[in-house]
Structures are given as C-alpha cells and as structure tokens.
Amino acid sequence: MHRQVFGVVALLAAAQSPVLAQEAAAPPAAVEIPAAPAAPVMRQIVLPPNSEVVITPNDTLTTKGKQLKEGYKFRLATMFDVMQDGYVVIPKGTMGEGTVTWMTNKGAFGKSGKMEVSFDWLDLGGKRVALTGNHRQEGEGNTGATVGTAVAVGVFSAFVTGRSATIANGQQLRGRTAEPLTFTVPDSAARVVAGTLVSTPVAAPAATAAVATPAS
Incomplete structure (x- = not known):
C-alpha cells in the first residue's frame, strides 16, 4: 500500500516539474513606463526700444506746500499692458x-506753479x-483776473496768485523704453494649458523683463 502511494506521488511530481521549470524560466512581465512629456518649443521675441509705456504716479504730486522738491523720487505704475x-x-x-527734476511754486500776479518730472525705470x-x-505740468494761472484787479486797485493785484x-x-503720462527687451515665449504650436502661457526671461545685452503672457 505504501509503495502504491509513493508511486502516485512520484508520478504527480514528475508531471508538475516541467510546468514549474517553465514558470521559473519565464522572464518577468515588462512594465510600461510612460514617456516624459516633450519640452515645449520656445522662441524669442523682442520689444524694441522707444516702445510707449503709459504710466501714472501712485500718489498725487503737487507744488503746493514744501514736501515736493527737485530730486524728489516718486513711485509710479503702468496703466495698460504693453504688447508685443x-x-x-x-x-x-x-x-x-x-524723479521731480524741476519745479517752481505759485506766486503773486497770477503766477502759477510749475514742475517737470522724468521717468526712470x-x-x-x-x-x-x-x-x-x-x-511738464503747470497750474492754471489767473492772468485775466490779475489784469482786471490791477486796473481797479493797483498794488492789491499782487495778492492774486496762480494755482499749484x-x-x-x-x-496718463507717457514714457518709453530705453533699450530692447528680449523674452522667451512658447511657440504658437505649443499646447495651451488652461488658456495661459507663461514665458521666462532670457539674457540680453539690455535689461530683460520677467513675464510674457499671450493676450486673451
């Protein structure tokens, strides 16, 4: 009886051994690795020098009082996008x-205040x-009123002053770029993600800007 059982076990082992050998020899299944997304095709665009920039001071500048002087620095900001x-x-x-480069205060006889500002960067x-x-900005003078007052009351016309x-x-003030500005932007064939494309600055002989986005 024991010999019969042993024989059956031996036959089963012999039958399974080729299958086990094949499984052991089979190479592991290949794992698919997704390809890295292709880098977007980029190109350069140049904003030429002398391009108009519409700017405005952050705070009101006035010749009234003693705060404003020649050499005074003031903050400004662009009012519209500059496109290229x-x-x-x-x-x-x-x-x-x-910078406030020149100014005079208002004075007697209808003399108005004046100032000139430059745009730096x-x-x-x-x-x-x-x-x-x-x-250059001038206040509104009162020349007509001064003449009339001078005829009527003489020296009292000196008390009629202009405006600051x-x-x-x-x-809206208009400045211009001093040098060419070079930008890197996605090529027109690049895929648009969420409707926005952002560029990066590139080195150029002139100063470079930081961001360029396509117009909507």
Missing part, C-alpha cells in the same frame, strides 16, 4: 520710479528696465 507679437510683455500695474521680476521721457501744479494719480 500678441504677448503681454509689461503687465498693467508694473511698478517703477520717477520699471521693476520687472526684480530687474530694472530703464525708461526715458518727461512731463498738480499731477494726480490716474493722470
């Missing part, structure tokens, strides 16, 4: 700085982009 090849290269709200991603241009020169926040 369908991309926003200088966004609305970009901050910068200007914009801050794009920590880089200063040089600007050129200036603006004022540049208010929201007043």
